[in-house]
Amino acid sequence: MRKIIVHEFITLDGVIQAPGGSDEDTEGGFAHGGWTLPYWHDDIGAHFSQAMTQADTLLLGRKTWQIHGGAFEPMPAGDPFGDVMNSIHKYVVSTTLKSAATWRNSTLISSHVVEQVRKLKEQPGQNILVDGSSVLTHALAESDLVDEYSLHVYPLVLGSGKRLFPEESASI
Amino acid sequence: MGRNSFDMAQDPDWFAGNYEYQVPIFVLTHKVPKKMPKQTGDLTFTFVTDGIASAVRRAKAAAGDKDVNIIGAASTAQQCLKAGLADELHVDVMPVLLGRGLRIFENLADERIQLERIKVMELPAGRTHLRYRIVR
Numbered sequence: 001m002r003k004i005i006v007h008e009f010i011t012l013d014g015v016i017q018a019p020g021g022s023d024e025d026t027e028g029g030f031a032h033g034g035w036t037l038p039y040w041h042d043d044i045g046a047h048f049s050q051a052m053t054q055a056d057t058l059l060l061g062r063k064t065w066q067i068h069g070g071a072f073e074p075m076p077a078g079d080p081f082g083d084v085m086n087s088i089h090k091y092v093v094s095t096t097l098k099s100a101a102t103w104r105n106s107t108l109i110s111s112h113v114v115e116q117v118r119k120l121k122e123q124p125g126q127n128i129l130v131d132g133s134s135v136l137t138h139a140l141a142e143s144d145l146v147d148e149y150s151l152h153v154y155p156l157v158l159g160s161g162k163r164l165f166p167e168e169s170a171s172i
Numbered sequence: 173m174g175r176n177s178f179d180m181a182q183d184p185d186w187f188a189g190n191y192e193y194q195v196p197i198f199v200l201t202h203k204v205p206k207k208m209p210k211q212t213g214d215l216t217f218t219f220v221t222d223g224i225a226s227a228v229r230r231a232k233a234a235a236g237d238k239d240v241n242i243i244g245a246a247s248t249a250q251q252c253l254k255a256g257l258a259d260e261l262h263v264d265v266m267p268v269l270l271g272r273g274l275r276i277f278e279n280l281a282d283e284r285i286q287l288e289r290i291k292v293m294e295l296p297a298g299r300t301h302l303r304y305r306i307v308r
Contacts, residue, residue: 012263012277012287012302012304013276013277013280014277031282032284035284155286155287155288155289155304156284156285156286156287157253157277157280157284157285157287158282158284158285159277159280159281159282159283159284159285160282165269165271167271167272168271168272169269169271169272170269170271171268171269171270171271171272172268172269172271
């Protein structure tokens, strides 16, 4: 069966909110957005490119899908990472979206999420990658659907923000 | 050492001669126990009731050139981090997600603590030992 691999940028205290920009996600008054930026290194991009060679599907929550789509959809062809992100098949999980047309090669999952993800795993194919998507990763973990965590741990403690492993969740 | 860690020994006299650190121990507590636990030439107890900063200051004075280890789970470590009293953070990460329980990084001010990685060790049974310097 295909693997679901959750890729996250994460702080030592488990925060995954808004790693890439100050305005990315300020929910809950989060003021530390963009905490990965001072550490950018080409190896990080290389790691993701490598992970993408073994994957053929992205599974994303609505917010992460919108942020990625907003960044990659307008990119002209020829950007190596942009081309990969635009051409790979994407599933976006959302109960509020009406359509997934704003980012090419996207399919909307709006109900029976766990069942649909299970079906996706049973289909032949390569790895299914998840990144960001805190609400979705919690739901996947609760239903025992995550096969691997691939974590880039940053040397930071932020003290607030959305966490990858929330309180009152199942033990694994 | 936090009071909870001190209380983990059913018999406080057990520390003398048995505990892995036979050194002066400063116990951060609100209440001094009625009976002083057994002490030796190496292991002594001082019960500190006026806060973490005082406990750390007194432990540092006793340690001289040597390091002071903070032993304690959540509360003592949190107070140290929050007050900026620790120089290094050593953690052993076990390969399990518990989903509930006391967390080390709670009750901190909503303020970024910048770390610098000193060491990563892969240990048996899936443990990962991490050492960080706390940057000020």
